[in-house]
Amino acid sequence: TIREKIEVTSLGKRVSELYIDPLSAAIMVDGFENRKPDDITDFALLQLIAHTPDVKPKLYPRRGEAERLTTALELHKDELPIDLVDAYLDAIEFEVLLGEIKMALVLHDWINEQSENAILEKYDVEPGDLYRIISSAEWLLYAAQELSKLMTLEKLSSKIRVLRERVKFGVKEELLPLVSLEGVGRVRARALYNAGYRAIEDLKRASIEELMRIPTIGGKISKKIKEQVGGLVLEKSLKAAEEAGSQKMLTDYSQH
Structure with a gap:
């Protein structure tokens, strides 16, 4: 498995230094290998980190959100770097996937300079949860940046670095x-x-x-x-x- 592959390669040492779950690293590496670097979008990267066990807090669709989140999933599904088969076959897995889409949308609105109040109201999240989502995403994007660098995916590593800075400050790239x-x-x-x-x-x-x-x-x-x-x-x-x-x-x- 990819998890075993990570543990016995040079990536294993870096993963332990980054203090992330080996499964999180496996998900990232798998995602990077599933797409050409040029095809990995910012939204795909945000969903990828939302798919890891390390992201905190996990978001779930609230009553009345499923339709909007499913529409967003359909819009972005071709760019997502994960296997969606199981999620479409299992109701619980599908709900988890919608939660990941929700987190990616929250972060996507944040980096596109939506106001904090607008995000809190639109997605019905608490201010403390938004802060933790941003902090968690920034940390996991740093880990993703380091892993992509070790995989000699320099272009992707550079893209993730910019995205991490945007998540940190909540801005479009032009304001960095x-x-x-x-x-x-x-x-x-x-x-x-x-x-x-x-x-x-x-x-x-x-x-x-x-x-x-x-x-x-x-x-x-x-x-x-x-x-x-x-x-x-x-x-x-x-x-x-x-x-x-x-x-x-x-x-x-x-x-x-």
Whole structure:
């Protein structure tokens, strides 16, 4: 079996270092071998990790969700890297599969910048569960990235690395350079991007006053951004940012 194959190969040592169940590793390796690397989509990767025993918490379809989840399954079934035969023959297995589709949809909405509240309402999950799903997915995607690297699937490993970063921050790929900055979460990154600041170089050229005019940014964050990216900062601009920052309400600091 693939599980036995993993335990007696060089993958076995890495699996133990990653602290994942050997069955999770077997599922990932099997999934990678079932598809050409170019054919493995982000949704397929999200469903693949949802299929592992390590993912926590497991999601299950709630009353009234089965039809929507079945429609999503039909839409994506040709790209999924797992064998669906048993799931279609067994009612319990099919319900488990729909739960995996649900988790993949939750994560897919998250990385496509749906708001946290919208996701909680749409899928009827608790805030704590969403946080655990994101953390679990990030960890398992790191494991998947390492395993694909050991299998010399460099292109796939690179794709998984980007997906893992997107799951971590809850953003589309275009925002990754911006969310890497301290104090700039998904909401502020989108505000910066929409205002035309799409790369670190754009922020270097920006003045503090220009950044302060962007919704959710303000003086304190503008100053923090400029400290990280560099570029010319006038002393009077710095003073204005500090004064504006000191007047900000505490609610400003809770923005993500």
